Amino acid sequence: LKDSRDENKTKKSAFVNVQDIIPSATFDIRYYTSNNFVGKPIDAYKAPKCILHKDAVEALKQVNEELKKVFKRLKVFDCYRPQTAVSHFMRWVDDIKDTSTKAEYYPNLPKPLLKGEYIAEKSGHSRGYTVDLTIEYQTRDGQFKELDMGSPFDLFDEKSNTMSSLVTPKQTQNRLLLKSLMLKHGFSDYSMEWWHFTHTSDPRTTYWDFPVE
Numbered sequence: 001l002k003d004s005r006d007e008n009k010t011k012k013s014a015f016v017n018v019q020d021i022i023p024s025a026t027f028d029i030r031y032y033t034s035n036n037f038v039g040k041p042i043d044a045y046k047a048p049k050c051i052l053h054k055d056a057v058e059a060l061k062q063v064n065e066e067l068k069k070v071f072k073r074l075k076v077f078d079c080y081r082p083q084t085a086v087s088h089f090m091r092w093v094d095d096i097k098d099t100s101t102k103a104e105y106y107p108n109l110p111k112p113l114l115k116g117e118y119i120a121e122k123s124g125h126s127r128g129y130t131v132d133l134t135i136e137y138q139t140r141d142g143q144f145k146e147l148d149m150g151s152p153f154d155l156f157d158e159k160s161n162t163m164s165s166l167v168t169p170k171q172t173q174n175r176l177l178l179k180s181l182m183l184k185h186g187f188s189d190y191s192m193e194w195w196h197f198t199h200t201s202d203p204r205t206t207y208w209d210f211p212v213e
């Protein structure tokens with residue numbers, strides 16, 4: 001008899017490669033690299049891929065289509081996140097002696113306080129309908145640059161709360177542009193992190209553990 005835990009390690013057919021479906025967005029899958037709050041590539045990210053449930057991807061495509069009309073595009077940092085990767089995050093949080101990334105990623109919080117509100121022990125990302133992302137705009141010379149959101153992706157700080165008073169009105173406006181477009185296409189936001197959105201079609205049932213590959 002096949003163990004249900006083994007089944008959970010197999011990619012579900014409803015999951016798709018977002019880069020194939022939204023090729024005009026850009027993808028910087030940070031947990032595949034060392035450029036993240038752990039400072040090392042994260043377990044189970046075997047390729048720099050963005051995988052999501054197809055229902056969330058269709059909505060995301062619509063957001064990107066709207067942005068294209070005004071010379072902007074989505075920049076995606078993380079999508080489906082295997083439970084194995086979440087376990088890696090938890091090992092890192094519990095290792096209180098390792099503070100090598102503190103200055104860059106959590107300058108004002110003690111490491112144990114990251115668990116929960118900033119880094120979930122059971123993350124919506126593992127269900128496959130959640131995405132971390134920002135917006136890029138095209139400059140006159142055709143290059144793309146990130147909109148100024150007032151804090152970088154994965155800065156675990158009050159400054160990253162969407163309506164934080166620690167950022168400028170223009171930075172709040174940029175966050176609200178992202179939020180309004182995402183909500184228009186069926187996502188819900190997360191008030192603690194301006195970059196984190198979950199599509200409302202998420203049945204909130206299974207936390208998957210197949211690798212990103």
Ligand SMILES: C[C@@H](N)C(=O)N[C@H](C)C(=O)O
Binds near residue numbers: 119
């Ligand atoms: C770690 C960060 N990018 C994130 O996604 N945080 C939320 C709370 C999560 O872990 O689900």
Ligand SMILES: [Zn+2]
Binds near residue numbers: 078131195196197
């Ligand atoms: Zn997230």
